[in-house]
Amino acid sequence: MFIGRVVGTVVATRKESSLDGLTFLLVQRTAPNGELSEHFVVAADAVGAGAGDLVLYAAGSSARQTAVTKDRPVDTTVMAIVDLVEEEDDFAYRKDSEN
Amino acid sequence: MFIGRVVGTVVATRKESSLDGLTFLLVQRTAPNGELSEHFVVAADAVGAGAGDLVLYAAGSSARQTAVTKDRPVDTTVMAIVDLVEEEDDFAYRKDSEN
Amino acid sequence: MFIGRVVGTVVATRKESSLDGLTFLLVQRTAPNGELSEHFVVAADAVGAGAGDLVLYAAGSSARQTAVTKDRPVDTTVMAIVDLVEEEDDFAYRKDSEN
């Protein structure tokens, strides 16, 4: 999985019908400390993530292995909202200290 | 999934027979605001997208999970036509304002 | 899928036995107009493509969804021989005009 930050949403009225009801998040990949990279993906939301959240997202067939995305044609899904990234006995990221 | 713009079509008479009847779109990946990148893919069309449309496309085994592409050997499928990309309480892209 | 040009073949006597009988094509990825990139792959041939042909090739599990490659351990397969690439109401590539 990769770490990314939710930076927006994508709305599409005309779509493959099995995608109905999913939320599509615009996610920008980040370094472990939350610093934004240049890389964007659009991911289905499996956890109720919102703008600003640092998240874990999975790609490939694993993206379809959640309650929300089962048997739906998505290739990237937000799986978790990150609380802490610990690196070398320090915190690279803490959700608490972001606000 | 990635965001891309449909910029053309690919025609192939001689092909694996299970691909018969599919439309192959030439899609150029874009930034969230629709700006074109250098990256091209050829995707099966599951939603009736046409030249100029900003679309979402999925790759890998998920590309075969639509009514149109089921059990066909495609690895990239256009899944939705994008109406809006919302980013930081603003619109990075609006289909309405393109024409 | 990607567009590539068949530029050669790969011969391997000692191989996983389920690969017996397949032809392995050396394919160089191209731009939509057929211009060669630096990227090479080796793909199983599902359509009888030959040197010089512009082709569509698929990767991942989709590469195993053809009559020729079913249940064989290939991750890239040539699926079609390209006749035309249409881009912005013009032809980026025409097989007819190559000779």
Place this chain on the structure above:
Amino acid sequence: MFIGRVVGTVVATRKESSLDGLTFLLVQRTAPNGELSEHFVVAADAVGAGAGDLVLYAAGSSARQTAVTKDRPVDTTVMAIVDLVEEEDDFAYRKDSEN
């Protein structure tokens, strides 16, 4: 698979429920000699790896083929702790000589 070094952990309270109980390791890809690259992934742990370990990690559907990750939506899993990397009759890496 790729070789990487475990450099930290990621904690996420709110997550897809089928991920409960897994440990998520922050892994930095390395050269065969253990030299760190710029590339990070977050991988489920199948072997009890810890900070500093050089490991092998697998991606894609293979990441779900372990006792620990079976049927869980993970796309990257740490599969082994590396003891030795032998290259050209020499050791590019030896776990023994690291301490």
Place this chain on the structure above:
Amino acid sequence: MFIGRVVGTVVATRKESSLDGLTFLLVQRTAPNGELSEHFVVAADAVGAGAGDLVLYAAGSSARQTAVTKDRPVDTTVMAIVDLVEEEDDFAYRKDSEN
């Protein structure tokens, strides 16, 4: 598939138990003529390849479709030992002429 050269092996005592008995080869991707690139992977061996061999390796779920790797969590497998790479009516690589 990609072409690579076997440049070493990786030994790991502590590993996911379903990997027991597999040989892990350190493979460096090459150009069609066998010239080494900067890209390394660790691949399970399905054909008895050894140091110096030019090989074809497959990635993703296809890596698990061999007699040796079936149902094991590997994402890259060496599938064949290359004898010849023919390119533009010439030999880009001949195993015979290497020694």
